[in-house]
Amino acid sequence: MSSRLDPPTSAPGRMPIGEAIDRLVRGGLPLRFTAYDGSAAGPPDAPVGMHLRTERGLAFLMTAPGDLGLVRAYVSGDLDLSGVHPGDPYDALVLLKDNTRFRVPAPTEALQLARGLGLAHLRPPAPPPQEHLPRWRRAVEGLRHSMVRDAEVIAHHYDVSNRFYEMVLGPSMAYTCALYETPDATLEQAQAAKFDLVCRKLGLQPGMRLLDVGCGWGTMVRHAAREHGVHALGVTLSLEQAEWAKAAIDREGLGDLAEVRHLDYRDVVEDGFDAVSSIGLTEHIGVRKYPAYFRHLRDRLKPGGRLLNHSITRPHNRRQETGAFIDRYVFPDGELIGSGTIIGAAQDQGLEVQHSENLRLHYAATLRDWNRNLVEHWDECVAEVGEGTARVWGLYIAGSRVGFERGEVELHQVLATRNHRDGRSDFPMRPDW
Structure with missing residues (x-):
């Protein structure tokens, strides 16, 4: 991205912006900062x-x-980066994270800085159109994690553009962590390996019935039907996802085995499923909703049936709100917690947890490959959704990669069974996948 200096416009007597930056960063910036007033900071x-x-x-x-x-x-284009591609600002984020230490000025110094930079700049501009409302203003759309509000925030993130997702996610259209069985595996190979692992953990066999909640573009549904002969039903809150998935099912001739509905998982009334998969839904439902969530999924299973819950987790079990960027620009109302809380909630609803696996580094690799796709298709992505939205995605994917690499977030698959009344789980003595 451009780093050219626009003509200086600072008024006489104003503090140079670069000087203000220097005063707020302990040890100086690790990158070169320049501003429209002609000032600079950093090497x-x-x-x-x-x-x-x-x-x-x-x-x-x-x-x-x-x-x-x-x-x-x-996102507004008022701040540019150079030396990195906007579709993959990973190197810039690592540099800033490892080498930048901001300090909080005392009130008197903060006032001095504000006066030096111009008090007129304390009038907030309108945020970019990609920004969602703050949490407190979303209350007018319904209680947090109510059906109405969930539908609205899901649409904010997922109903961007199916063509955009095709370019970033690749042919699999899988917006969840892949499984890299070898270091040189492609993204498509890794996504296929992930879905096959889920099918094996669930013990899927021809003729079985699978429910996939939060099914996205129907990749798990189609994989299970095509590769394992399973009758698969998927549900998603995103209308655009459902329409894309239905078209893909028709293209692949899987209509006799696979179905995707535009539906909230809470509205699924069928039961007696041999297996339930939830891949990337738990992050959206809210920690307080876990008891109802696991109870509802348990009730969809027949005795001896299996549930696979695949979700982003924290490395601890303390309640912690997501940061402002993720909440306003990426996953409004999203909530993360440790795998211990997820396991405990499943157990409290009568499910027996059989296995848990952390795929943290696999998600870092997945995000790396999504960034590569965004870079490769940058001009077309910008034409499809606008540069501001494309910048959001480059920043979000690269920042998430850093988080998974540093262990700030994890990815857990938790496998559980609904046992028979006499305690039988129909699960092998040892995992067989």
Whole structure:
């Protein structure tokens, strides 16, 4: 992205923006920062540069200190990066994370800085259109994790553009962690390996019935039907996903085995399924809803049936809200917790947990490959959804990769059974997959 200097526009007597940045960063910036007023900070020979192009960008930084202000300026095009591609700013994020230590100024110094940069910049600009409402304002759409509000926030993230997702996710259209059986596996090979692992853990055999909740574009449904002869039903809250999945089922001639409905998982009334898969749904339902969630899925299973829950987790079991960027731009109302809480909630609803597996590093590799796809198709992605949205995705995917690599987030598959009344689980003495 461009790092050219726009003409200086700072008023006489104003503090240079670069000087203000220098005062707020302990030990200095690891990258080269330049601003529209002609000022600069950081080493001139740094491999990564950041250029603040406009006064609106400065207002974003001053009125939302921290990540949110930076994201607003970046998504709006008021802040540019050089030395990295906007579809994969991974190197810039690692550099900043490892080498930047901001300090909080005392109130008197903060006032001095604000006056020096111009008090007029304390009037917040309108946020970019990609930004969702803050949590407190979403209350008008219904209680958190109510059916109405869940449908709205799911549409915010997933109903972007099926063509955009095709370019970023690749032919599998799988928006969940893949499984890299070898270091040189392609993304498509890794996604196929993930779905096959899920099928093997569930013990799927021809003629069995599978329910896939939060089915996305129907990849698990189609894989189970095509590769294992299973009668598979998938449900998703995203209308665009459901329509794409139905078309894919028709193209592949799987209509006699596979079905996808535009439906909330809570509205599935059929029961007696041999297996239930939930791949990437738990992050959206809310920790307080876990008891009802696992109870509902348990009730869909026949005795001896298996449930596979695949979800992003935290490395601890403390309640912690997601950061402002993820909540406003990526997964509104999303919630993460440790695998211990998920396991405990499943057990409390009468499910016997048979196995748990952490695929954290596999998700880091998946995100790396999504960034590569975004870079490869950048111009077409920008034409499809606009540069601001494309920037959001490049930043989100690369930032998530850093989080998985550093162990700040994990990915767990938890396998459980609904046992018979006499305690039989129909599960082998040892895992057989």
